[in-house]
Amino acid sequence: MNRFHVLIVVLNLFSLVGCVSHPQSAEEFRKAVPGAFSATVETFEVDRPFGQVASTFQKMGPNCLSKTIKTTSRTTTSYQVIVTTYKPTVLVRGKKAELHVQQHHEQGVINVSKEPAGGYYLLVADAQPVTQTKTRIDLYRPSMGHSVLIQAVKNWATGENVGCPDLTK
Amino acid sequence: MTRFSPRRLLEKRCTHGRRVAVTLLLCAASLLSACSGIKTYENNFNKNLHVHTATDSGSWFSRVHAAVDIHRVGEDCALDYEGTVELTGPATEIGIPPDRRSYLVFVFNSFSFFSNRSGTITYETLVKPRSNHHYDAAASYKNDLYHVMIREIPPDRSASRELDRLALSSCRSSSDRK
Numbered sequence: 001m002n003r004f005h006v007l008i009v010v011l012n013l014f015s016l017v018g019c020v021s022h023p024q025s026a027e028e029f030r031k032a033v034p035g036a037f038s039a040t041v042e043t044f045e046v047d048r049p050f051g052q053v054a055s056t057f058q059k060m061g062p063n064c065l066s067k068t069i070k071t072t073s074r075t076t077t078s079y080q081v082i083v084t085t086y087k088p089t090v091l092v093r094g095k096k097a098e099l100h101v102q103q104h105h106e107q108g109v110i111n112v113s114k115e116p117a118g119g120y121y122l123l124v125a126d127a128q129p130v131t132q133t134k135t136r137i138d139l140y141r142p143s144m145g146h147s148v149l150i151q152a153v154k155n156w157a158t159g160e161n162v163g164c165p166d167l168t169k
Numbered sequence: 170m171t172r173f174s175p176r177r178l179l180e181k182r183c184t185h186g187r188r189v190a191v192t193l194l195l196c197a198a199s200l201l202s203a204c205s206g207i208k209t210y211e212n213n214f215n216k217n218l219h220v221h222t223a224t225d226s227g228s229w230f231s232r233v234h235a236a237v238d239i240h241r242v243g244e245d246c247a248l249d250y251e252g253t254v255e256l257t258g259p260a261t262e263i264g265i266p267p268d269r270r271s272y273l274v275f276v277f278n279s280f281s282f283f284s285n286r287s288g289t290i291t292y293e294t295l296v297k298p299r300s301n302h303h304y305d306a307a308a309s310y311k312n313d314l315y316h317v318m319i320r321e322i323p324p325d326r327s328a329s330r331e332l333d334r335l336a337l338s339s340c341r342s343s344s345d346r347k
Binding site: 063066067069070071072073074075148151152155161162163164165166167168169 | 291309334
């Protein structure tokens, strides 16, 4: 059993012990994150017009995150294959752009609570204009792991080093 | 008349042993490559796609390998795998059949020696290269972020344009409209 297995077991035990039900919508996810053990809210401003941030979300979200990823890890005593499907949703309505990222484990992880359609919510990023040239980002994200995804979404907001995250990491 | 020489006999045996070993290795390698399903793209067409590759795993304990799979797209949008081009150097020239749809899959394979984990991430797009046009692709992987961009350059080398990524579903939807 490697550290990754231990983390998954511990997280699932937390869910069981606390009888935690996972958020079933982006709005429920936003409300749940501030009090959650393994998630946090990060707010920052970028020197970029709202329209540009929204169009980057619209372009990069589907291009980079509509993926099914297979990862394998081996130790001397174990061999694990995890297959995960990610689902991005980008909504641009008036002066707000939203990026939702959901994940569904096809193989290798046992789910212990009801999963919403499209998978568990992993990250939500809200963009709103502050001025003509500045945009505020509210990032509801995991506080452990998924650093590559988080960094990629931040880069999409700032417009610097824009690329797709290697979701196998 | 040849004289018996133990040294010569030993050399002969060694040479024979090496030949057997090399033959066995070649057999094993061809068997493995056949089993993996990867075949080398024949690359016979005029070289119209120039791929600039830059990969950096960011660690001594991991490596990233890049390649591009080329698929022929049939009338019914079915894919027919034509082969793989390894993107080992900074620049690779590939011939993609013009005026016909192809499906390009850029593959970034990473492996970490430290955690013994491997993963493969891909960037796929439909292309239909135009005759006499050239295409410049930049495929990069750095700090766990990857980026693929393809630009179309007309014959007179005037203004180039970035090609939008086209999913395979766009082929199906255009076929449905016909």
